[in-house]
Amino acid sequence: MRSMFRNGNLAIVLIVVAALILPALLSSGYQLRMVSIIWVFALLAMGFNLLYGITGQISMAQQAFFAIGAYGFAMLQARLGWSPFAALPAAVLIVAGVAAVIGLPLLRLRTHYLAMATLAFSLMMVGLTNRWVEFTGGSAGIQIPTITMGDWSMSRAGLYYTLVIVAAIGLVIHNFIISGHLGRAMQAVRDDETGAESLGVNVTAVKLRVFVLAAVYAAVGGIGFGLVSRQVNPSFGEFPVIVSLLTIAVVGGLGTRFGPVIGAIVVVLAPQALARFGELETLIYGLCLGVFLIFLPNGLSGVMERWGTRLFRSRPPARQPVAKNVVEGGAR
Amino acid sequence: MDKFSVLLFSGLTNGSVYGLVGLSLSLIYGANRVINFAQGEFVMIGTMSAILFMATYNLSLPVALVLTLGVVLAMALALEFAVYLPLRRRGAPPLTIMIGTMAFAITTMGLALLVWGPNQLSVPNILPMEPMTVGPLITNWQQLAIIGAFVAFLGLTWFILYRTSFGLAIRATGVDPKVALLMGIRSDRIVRFAFLFSATVSGLAGVLIGPLLGGQISIGVALTVKGFMAAILGGLGSPFAAAAGGLAIGVAEAMIAGYGNSLYAEPIIFLIILMILFVRPYGLLGDFEAARR
Numbered sequence: 090m091r092s093m094f095r096n097g098n099l100a101i102v103l104i105v106v107a108a109l110i111l112p113a114l115l116s117s118g119y120q121l122r123m124v125s126i127i128w129v130f131a132l133l134a135m136g137f138n139l140l141y142g143i144t145g146q147i148s149m150a151q152q153a154f155f156a157i158g159a160y161g162f163a164m165l166q167a168r169l170g171w172s173p174f175a176a177l178p179a180a181v182l183i184v185a186g187v188a189a190v191i192g193l194p195l196l197r198l199r200t201h202y203l204a205m206a207t208l209a210f211s212l213m214m215v216g217l218t219n220r221w222v223e224f225t226g227g228s229a230g231i232q233i234p235t236i237t238m239g240d241w242s243m244s245r246a247g248l249y250y251t252l253v254i255v256a257a258i259g260l261v262i263h264n265f266i267i268s269g270h271l272g273r274a275m276q277a278v279r280d281d282e283t284g285a286e287s288l289g290v291n292v293t294a295v296k297l298r299v300f301v302l303a304a305v306y307a308a309v310g311g312i313g314f315g316l317v318s319r320q321v322n323p324s325f326g327e328f329p330v331i332v333s334l335l336t337i338a339v340v341g342g343l344g345t346r347f348g349p350v351i352g353a354i355v356v357v358l359a360p361q362a363l364a365r366f367g368e369l370e371t372l373i374y375g376l377c378l379g380v381f382l383i384f385l386p387n388g389l390s391g392v393m394e395r396w397g398t399r400l401f402r403s404r405p406p407a408r409q410p411v412a413k414n415v416v417e418g419g420a421r
Numbered sequence: 422m423d424k425f426s427v428l429l430f431s432g433l434t435n436g437s438v439y440g441l442v443g444l445s446l447s448l449i450y451g452a453n454r455v456i457n458f459a460q461g462e463f464v465m466i467g468t469m470s471a472i473l474f475m476a477t478y479n480l481s482l483p484v485a486l487v488l489t490l491g492v493v494l495a496m497a498l499a500l501e502f503a504v505y506l507p508l509r510r511r512g513a514p515p516l517t518i519m520i521g522t523m524a525f526a527i528t529t530m531g532l533a534l535l536v537w538g539p540n541q542l543s544v545p546n547i548l549p550m551e552p553m554t555v556g557p558l559i560t561n562w563q564q565l566a567i568i569g570a571f572v573a574f575l576g577l578t579w580f581i582l583y584r585t586s587f588g589l590a591i592r593a594t595g596v597d598p599k600v601a602l603l604m605g606i607r608s609d610r611i612v613r614f615a616f617l618f619s620a621t622v623s624g625l626a627g628v629l630i631g632p633l634l635g636g637q638i639s640i641g642v643a644l645t646v647k648g649f650m651a652a653i654l655g656g657l658g659s660p661f662a663a664a665a666g667g668l669a670i671g672v673a674e675a676m677i678a679g680y681g682n683s684l685y686a687e688p689i690i691f692l693i694i695l696m697i698l699f700v701r702p703y704g705l706l707g708d709f710e711a712a713r714r
Contacts, residue, residue: 147516194699200516201456205653206698208646209691216688328642332527335520343517372531378524382517383507 101260104350108253112246122317125249127357128256129313134337134349135263136306142344143267144299145279146196147204149331151307153211156218156326158184158308159315163231173236181308188304189297196296211326218323230322233315252313256350259306264346266302275299336374340381342388351389426558428679429672434564434633436671437571438464441626442648443655443663444578445619450657451595452608452615453509455518459500459526461645463493463620465638466529467627468544469537472636475545482547486628493624497616500525505612526641533638544631567629571664574622578660581618591615595658650694656704665706670694 108128115121133155141147161180165171171179195206218225225231236243243251266272274295277285286292315321324330333356341352359377363370385392442460449457470492474485504521513521548562582588593601594611602608634640647670655666670690678686697705 141516198698198702201450201519201657202653202698202702202704204456204516204519205649206695209650209695209698212646213688213691213695216685216691220684220688332523335523339520368534369531371534372528375524375527375529375531378527379504379521382513382521382524383504383511386511386513386517 098261100347101257101264104260104347105253105257108257109250112249118245121245121249123357123361125245125252125317126314127353128249128252129310129317130333130337130357131256131350131353132259132310132313133307133334134341134353135259136303136310137334137338138341138343138345138349139263139266139275139306140299140303142338142348143272143279144275144296146296146300147200148207148300148303149204150191150207150211151303151334152326152328152330153207153214154184154188154304154307155311155314155330156214156321156323157187158311159233159321159325160218160225160231161308162312162315163233163321164225166234167231173234174238177312180312181305184304184308185301188301192297192300192304196293196300211331215323215326218326226322228323230320232320233318235319236316248316252317255309255313259309260347260350263349267346271295271298336378338388339378340388342385342390345388345390345394347393348388348390351393355389423559424679426560428675430558430560430564430568432672432675433668434567434630434671435674436668437567438626438630438644438667439647439651439671440571440664440667441574441622442644443651443667444574444660445623446648446652447655447657447660447663448578448619449612449615450652451660452591452612453505453598454515455505455522456515456649457500457616457619458519458523458645458649459529459641460619460623460648461641461643462526462529463496463623463641464627464630464644465533465641466493466496467624468631468634468636468640469533469542469627469638470624471628471631472537472542472544476543489624489628490621493620493627494617496529497620501613501616505616526645530638530641537636537638539638542636544634544636546632547628550632563629563632567626567633570625570629571668574625575661575664582660587614650691652704654694654697654704656706658703659706662704662706666704669705 108124111124112121115124133151137148137151140151158180161183162173162176165176165179166173191210195203195210198206219228221227236248266275274285274290277288277290278292278295282292285295311321311325314325337349337352337356339352340355341348341350360370360374363373366373381388387394442464445460445463446457449455449460467489470489471485474480474488475482478485480488500522504525505518508518508521546563548566550561550563552559552561554560580588582592590601590606591611591614593604593606594608598608601611648667651667651670652663653666654670655662655664657663673693674686674690677689681689
């Protein structure tokens with residue numbers, strides 16, 4: 090257990106060092122933008138991983154929280170003239186509040202009903218952002234200014250380094266939660282709610298905490314995406330975002346420690362290679378998602394863990410982390 | 422009165438399509454506890470195949486219908502053999518299989534993009550679209566055909582489920598797949614039937630709704646979502662509850678758009694569904710499933 094913990098920390102340090110060296114190897118602003126988006130999606134996926142991969146509660150509202158975070162950040166600055174340093178925590182708090190308010194009634198629902206209800210919430214939000222033009226700026230969205238303080242303003246590279254550090258902190262918290270007491274309780278909730286309750290786990294509290302936490306991860310990611318894109322518009326909350334998120338979760342490996350980061354790297358960079366295929370892109374995207382789901386159910390992270398086990402024999406074999414028994418009474 | 426009847430019929434027409442997708446989803450869910458996120462794509466393929474066979478190749482209506490059916494049935498088998506069975510064999514939980522069907526939906530859209538391109542195509546209508554009056558109500562043949570198909574499929578589903586021994590086997594599988602298997606019911610076949618029957622229903626719905634929606638490869642996702650909502654609103658356990666949910670959504674949507682605010686009709690519908698789920702977590706008619714827990 091202790092050695093695994095240390096190995097995990099070593100991996101985080103390696104990821105951060107690699108990420109910090111990376112900009113030196115890139116030539117254009119476009120490439121820098123791409124690698125910034127990796128960390129945005131990694132943050133979004135970490136929250137989803139905690140919620141679905143570990144706790145077994147599916148949410149199709151992650152992209153809505155992603156959008157609300159970015160809109161809150163943009164509107165507090167544009168409409169109320171707040172400084173970005175005040176708008177950022179305020180936007181995160183708004184999202185946490187919204188998540189707590191809708192989470193409490195919604196988390197009584199299970200599996201497909203929960204998926205549908207959260208989807209209804211996010212479609213409602215996207216509908217509002219598209220239609221309430223005078224408040225949200227409609228489909229054109231709102232500009233997000235570069236962060237400035239006095240004479241100093243944040244460059245693209247500065248933004249990238251900030252995102253790497255935020256994502257690294259997010260990853261440390263993510264992994265800490267998984268290996269800690271709360272993580273065990275979350276897995277118990279995933280595998281058997283009644284069983285978890287009888288062992289003294291406060292199921293409602295665990296679900297709600299993780300739901301809010303996942304929303305906060307999504308909000309931080311959304312603010313990062315807004316800063317990278319220099320604007321926010323309704324597409325932040327639309328269907329393609331949740332499809333990317335699911336692909337990241339599946340390709341990286343659901344319920345694993347490094348799945349969100351590995352998945353984000355692959356899913357953000359792969360379309361760059363696929364863009365060369367033009368019209369074939371969607372087709373290849375779908376086929377890849379299916380192939381991963383069927384042949385690598387623990388994702389790339391699962392594959393790497395197997396190699397790791399082979400290299401360092403001392404590590405315990407990889408657990409089967411994919412959410413099981415989410416639906417009781419299903420055909421099995 | 423004129424406005425009301427126009428709204429009512431357009432609501433019933435859209436609601437019938439949502440209801441048919443909801444019915445398809447619910448039938449598959451009953452057989453294997455999986456939500457098929459590609460169900461709307463069957464409608465899309467139905468619409469687009471109708472364009473291909475009727476407009477592009479200029480085939481006669483019966484031939485085109487048979488070929489369209491062939492396409493959606495082949496698609497259903499592809500879904501079953503390429504996505505559902507491999508995942509089930511590996512013991513994937515239902516939500517993972519749902520993500521698998523989503524992958525199938527994206528793949529289907531990718532293929533359709535290659536065949537039909539991204540633009541909206543006009544769909545040949547089988548029946549005249551000119552307005553006509555039935556008593557005090559204004560409608561047209563295309564709308565009546567969709568509502569008629571809705572009623573016919575509802576009746577057919579009821580007949581299969583409650584008046585044949587095969588239907589008894591389907592319902593037994595829905596109640597408890599393991600016990601059904603012990604009783605000698607081949608649940609694989611039930612699942613295959615559910616996929617094929619749902620594909621037929623959705624594909625024909627696609628042929629009929631095409632002229633009203635317009636033929637575009639992106640219509641599938643919205644229909645899946647509305648059908649999913651219909652099924653959840655009614656209650657996933659029963660195909661009839663799902664169909665009723667679809668009608669309710671369609672009519673409510675048309676009425677809110679007509680008498681309230683057409684701009685906010687969609688968000689309001691989603692809000693209402695959210696509120697209903699707060700109060701009744703298993704849908705309006707979902708007591709059956711709630712009691713099983």
